[in-house]
Amino acid sequence: MTIDRRLAVGLAIAAALLCGGGQPASGQAAGRTWSNVMYLGGVEGIRGKSLDWDNKLTIANDKISFSGKKITFDIDTKAVRNLSYRGHQHMSDGATAAGFAAGGLLGAFVGSRVKATDHYLELEYVLADGSPAALLLRLHKDNQQEIIDALHAATGIEK
Amino acid sequence: MLLRLATLAVLGCLLVPRVAAAQEPVDCGPKGDKHVVIKHKGDFPVPSPAAGRAMVVVVTGGAFSKSYQTKLAVNGTWRAVMNEKQYSFFEVDPGPLRLCWSQRGGKRDDNFLLVTARAGETYYIRGTTLKGISEMDPAEGRKFVQKKTYVTFEVRDDD
Numbered sequence: 001m002t003i004d005r006r007l008a009v010g011l012a013i014a015a016a017l018l019c020g021g022g023q024p025a026s027g028q029a030a031g032r033t034w035s036n037v038m039y040l041g042g043v044e045g046i047r048g049k050s051l052d053w054d055n056k057l058t059i060a061n062d063k064i065s066f067s068g069k070k071i072t073f074d075i076d077t078k079a080v081r082n083l084s085y086r087g088h089q090h091m092s093d094g095a096t097a098a099g100f101a102a103g104g105l106l107g108a109f110v111g112s113r114v115k116a117t118d119h120y121l122e123l124e125y126v127l128a129d130g131s132p133a134a135l136l137l138r139l140h141k142d143n144q145q146e147i148i149d150a151l152h153a154a155t156g157i158e159k
Numbered sequence: 160m161l162l163r164l165a166t167l168a169v170l171g172c173l174l175v176p177r178v179a180a181a182q183e184p185v186d187c188g189p190k191g192d193k194h195v196v197i198k199h200k201g202d203f204p205v206p207s208p209a210a211g212r213a214m215v216v217v218v219t220g221g222a223f224s225k226s227y228q229t230k231l232a233v234n235g236t237w238r239a240v241m242n243e244k245q246y247s248f249f250e251v252d253p254g255p256l257r258l259c260w261s262q263r264g265g266k267r268d269d270n271f272l273l274v275t276a277r278a279g280e281t282y283y284i285r286g287t288t289l290k291g292i293s294e295m296d297p298a299e300g301r302k303f304v305q306k307k308t309y310v311t312f313e314v315r316d317d318d
Contacts, residue, residue: 040184042255042273047294051268086182088267118267120184124255133275134255136184138268 031060032150034143039066040120042135043073044127053140059150064123066137075125075135080155082124085148089117119144123151185271187259188230188237193315196228196240203309205248205281205301213253213276216283218246218295218304229262229286240312246304247311253278260292 037057039050048071055068064075091112099111119139127133139147152159208214217231217239226243234257239247253276260270269291274282283300286292295303 038268040268040271040273041294042275044275044277047296049268049272049293051266086184088182088184118184122184122273127275131277132254134257134273135275136257136271136273138184 031058031063031065033058034147036140036143037066037147038138039068039071040136040138042122042133043075044133046071046073057137057147059147059154061154064151064154075123077154079125079127080123080151080157081126081132082122083148083151083155083157084122084124086120086122087117088120089115091115117141121148121151183259183271184268185257185259185273186232186235187261188232188235192237193317194228194230194237194240194312195315196242196245197311197313198245199309199311201309205304208250208279208281211253211278212250213278214248214281215251215256215276216246216248216281216300216304217241217286218283218300218307219243219286220303220307227263227288229260229288231284231286231292232259232261233257237312241310244307245310246307247309251276256282258284258292260286262286262288262291266291 034057035055036053037055038053039055041049050066050068050071052069055066055071058065058067059077061077063077064080066073091114096108096111096114099107099114101107103110119141121137121139121144122134123137124132124134151157205214205216215233215238219229219241220243228240228242230237230241231239233251234255238249238251241247256274256276258272258274260272262270272284272292272294274284274294276282281297283295283297283303284292285295285300285303
């Protein structure tokens, strides 16, 4: 094999890898996936919640996909009409317990001053017949901002 | 001195509200509302919803402790108030139902649920002290309602 031919084969392989082997060229279209997401219901036809963190949420340009042990669904990004964030701030039980362990009652008092925030996101969307629907997710503190940003980007809904 | 500090710490923990910013993921009913549960003797089968509406059936059961009053809010309004081994039902407009279960136990996220209601459908919601609220299979729900007492409620006016 000549050097030119090797170069051509190498370039072809590189191009195939970069383009995702026939997948859409855009990284966003293929989607980005996060773990540590909970589902608190709302998708029509799906009964139940998924209240452990062992779920995956993938956001692509065309769809939002949730995948858990028992619950899996896709929502068309074009169907999403509104994104509503709520942060619930409360006393951190872990910090209070750690404070008590470290410094007794005084430590517990100091620990009780530490606040934790639970992050919730409601997606309002429309069903195929145009009727309104909504689903609720709980996001982790480490991924909530990225997921919210990605949802705004994918759905085109302004912040 | 140390004893004083410890006493202050305990008092501080007790007096300062546990929740700093109560922006729940789902709105419950007004906190100050007090209700009276009204028991109805006899059979009260769940009726079909009126045209263009959906039916929600709430049933309690599963606690082994004393029966406390529990409440279900839909989209920020109390719609059912009951004790253990009781059920109630009410009609709703189709669309997203943001359910808040107000009771004394359980993890916070167990007490919130979204359901997307469709006209003509009946949704069975089970509420327990330990596991909060969840949607039941309708066949299971119909069976579960049997042997329970049908109740309604009134707002208690303490003035």
